[in-house]
Amino acid sequence: MRFAPSPTGMFHVGSARSALFNWCLAKQSGGTFILRIEDTDESRNRPEWTQGIIDAMAWLGMGTSDPCFEGPYFQSSYAGEHVAAAHRLLSSGSAYYCDCTRDDVVARTGDGNLGYDRHCRDRGLDVAEGRALRFRVPTGHTVVQDRVRGTVEFDNDLIEDFVLLRGNGSPMFLLANVVDDLQMGVTLVVRAEEHLPNTPKQQLIWDALGAAHPAWAHVPVLVNEQRKKLSKRRDKVALEMYKDEGFLPEAMRNYLMTLGWSPGGDVEILPWDDIVASFRLEDVNHSPAFFDLKKLEAFNGDYIRALGVDAFVAACEPWTRSVEGFNEALFRKIAPHVQLRLVRLSDVADAVDFLFRVDPIVDEDSWTKVMTTDIAAAVLRASLAEYERCPWDAESMKAALERIGEGLGLKLGKTQAPVRVAVTGRSVGLPLFESLEVLGRDESLRRLRAAAGRLGVA
């Protein structure tokens, strides 16, 4: 098994899914998962992208220290082997040098859509600066046996004599990829469907090299709302971004696996070990899958709720640490209520900051909506009086406010609103009485008085 991304940007969610598929296969077969960085296009590579890939994979649970993990290897360091293989192809007659430019070809064929016209095929050109080495595609048909798609047949006459070595002598992807897979003993290639058209070409190279090609499996691409392939330019595809927004790696990897594959039956959220055990290439869907953020969020919420309190508090740390006046012990007390309401961990700060700040951030819309009613002043005045002496636990405070509501002919839903805005600054949020309990009597009363003061209540 191998996963061979090119380090040309942030780690793509589609790549992540391919990696995950490979990983599952390696795990269940006791095989090796090889990470090979395909960095043969020097102009588009950056070392930080490579580290980004490794970090993102580790985040998803594919760590370099895992027994099945091998690498990372860098394709660029095997250029010598690639060139050597190319020369073998040259001497066996499977390749030839060509000095045509793209413009030359188009000028001859008169059609920019057409491929190379095999102009130099039999010119017997020698190696020279600027001359590319092309593969001599044989006549006949190439049959690709694909483990997800079945049998796909290509007419060799329609495959152009593609370039193996550039004019500057550097190897191209098609060749490098094959040579590395051959050398590394790769027996199964699982990659995105966009590589299917490359497969007959690569299979031809394997044949010409006299080696048995690996088994192929092409999984459908991930698409956006317009049903176009997820692209780095248009779409939000960087795994790192999802991490920063508070998606749990467990939720992400579970969700990614369900795109194009299903564990069967009526469940889709299941333990990772079960996923690894039940994944089968033959069950992978043939059609593109839409990357649905809403569904990812649903998965994430589910995983957040399933966390133990300790794990939840720890997972929130990247976002809680920047909350003014944050106190972990206090947060822990309210955490179970927070867990129930979070879709992304990054929302935690807004949910709990009122507990820690000197003064809550007052949402003026909430204030206007709730505090300008007739009842607000009465509720505030009465609750101030009650809360100065009632036992400081959620149940008692609830009972007290219920009594106040009864006196005013209000349901609890109405009565709690002014208290909530006074204490939290907002009209929606965590359960009120539990929040008061955690906040403490002194601070709660102080905020109630401040709100009463703003309303002009004595």
Add this chain to the structure above:
RNA sequence: GCCCCCAUCGUCUAGUGGCCUAGGACACCACCCUUUCAAGGUGGCGGCACGGGUUCGAAUCCCGUUGGGGGUGCCA
């Protein structure tokens, strides 16, 4: 243009000729629960692209049409 792939609710999918009056999940709507918001519960909306075959019987097999997608680089 040419080559290739694909086609079940809006979305992700289950389904491999009779268990299908097509199941689940997300989203959406309603109701219940309720301390706001969630969570949870119950119910609802909604689909086999179309046309031909094959068969006693087709979402499932075959052909065609249409529609989508991918590829078509001295990128990977």
